[in-house]
Amino acid sequence: MLGSGSAGNATLVSYAGARVLLDVGFSYREVSRRLQRIHVDPGMLDAVLITHAHGDHMRGVRLLSKHHGVPVHATAAVRDECGAADWLLLAPDAAFELGGLRFVPFEVPHDAAQTLAFRIETPEGAIGYATDVGTLTPALVERFRDCRLLVVESNHATELLRVSPYARSTRERIAGGQGHLSNESLAAFVREHLGASVRCLVLAHLSRVNNLPELAEMTCREALAACGRDDVDVVVARQDRLTPTIDLAAWARPATLPPPAPRQAALPFHGAPAAHAGPGGNEVRCR
Ligand SMILES: [Zn+2]
Numbered sequence: 001m002l003g004s005g006s007a008g009n010a011t012l013v014s015y016a017g018a019r020v021l022l023d024v025g026f027s028y029r030e031v032s033r034r035l036q037r038i039h040v041d042p043g044m045l046d047a048v049l050i051t052h053a054h055g056d057h058m059r060g061v062r063l064l065s066k067h068h069g070v071p072v073h074a075t076a077a078v079r080d081e082c083g084a085a086d087w088l089l090l091a092p093d094a095a096f097e098l099g100g101l102r103f104v105p106f107e108v109p110h111d112a113a114q115t116l117a118f119r120i121e122t123p124e125g126a127i128g129y130a131t132d133v134g135t136l137t138p139a140l141v142e143r144f145r146d147c148r149l150l151v152v153e154s155n156h157a158t159e160l161l162r163v164s165p166y167a168r169s170t171r172e173r174i175a176g177g178q179g180h181l182s183n184e185s186l187a188a189f190v191r192e193h194l195g196a197s198v199r200c201l202v203l204a205h206l207s208r209v210n211n212l213p214e215l216a217e218m219t220c221r222e223a224l225a226a227c228g229r230d231d232v233d234v235v236v237a238r239q240d241r242l243t244p245t246i247d248l249a250a251w252a253r254p255a256t257l258p259p260p261a262p263r264q265a266a267l268p269f270h271g272a273p274a275a276h277a278g279p280g281g282n283e284v285r286c287r
């Protein structure tokens with residue numbers, strides 16, 4: 001995750017040399033800077049996928065595409081908003097492959113036309129990705145059930161939103177079924193629907209005003225503990241920093257290999273996004 005929150009979202013998914021950027025919610029300059037922190041030049045991207053037409057998901061896409069010719073996959077709603085004509089059409093339920101990865105976009109409730117979540121199938125397991133989602137629908141639950149890694153919104157704490165300085169209409173929009181997911185709603189999903197193969201949960205799109213990283217993490221961990229899921233790790237994605245790389249292959253290695261490093265050493269989530277030490281050098285091995 002290059003960064004996640006109401007002020008900008010971008011996530012890099014890579015496999016066997018293919019690099020796909022999900023959303024470009026930072027300025028072109030900022031997203032380029034963050035990519036360079038992990039030694040990826042914007043020109044090395046194979047594709048960009050845009051989830052929906054909100055600025056915190058597409059702010060830098062036009063310049064990224066213009067300067068580097070990176071193909072952009074976006075819905076008609078996003079293209080209308082950006083005024084671009086030559087992008088590849090992204091449609092709900094129309095799966096496609098990119099560099100050994102299979103992307104299954106599907107629509108989720110949110111206050112932008114055709115907001116998409118993704119199921120991303122890789123040879124190392126599937127990823128569920130939903131950063132802006134007012135309600136976790138049965139279709140999402142089904143598509144996320146056998147994933148290894150889930151990236152799901154944990155936008156606000158219900159009580160903090162209730163006493164928030166936001167106008168009442170804004171608070172109602174955020175809390176509504178077409179708005180953003182609360183810590184408590186994510187916890188209910190964990191208790192009721194978390195698949196047995198899920199090994200890591202990334203909490204995304206935290207509100208700076210109506211949430212605290214520690215609170216989001218605690219609410220999720222309590223839900224995991226309540227259902228005996230101490231095999232699932234929790235990563236809180238932050239607005240102002242990169243999360244360390246999460247390596248899906250770590251779960252697929254044969255049991256005869258030495259066990260992963262102790263958790264304290266393996267999960268430096270809250271430190272600065274130290275320079276990436278090259279392949280495997282700064283990887284999070286969620287267990
Ligand atoms: Zn949005």
Ligand SMILES: [Zn+2]
Pocket residue numbers: 005006009054056057131132205
């Ligand atoms: Zn957003």
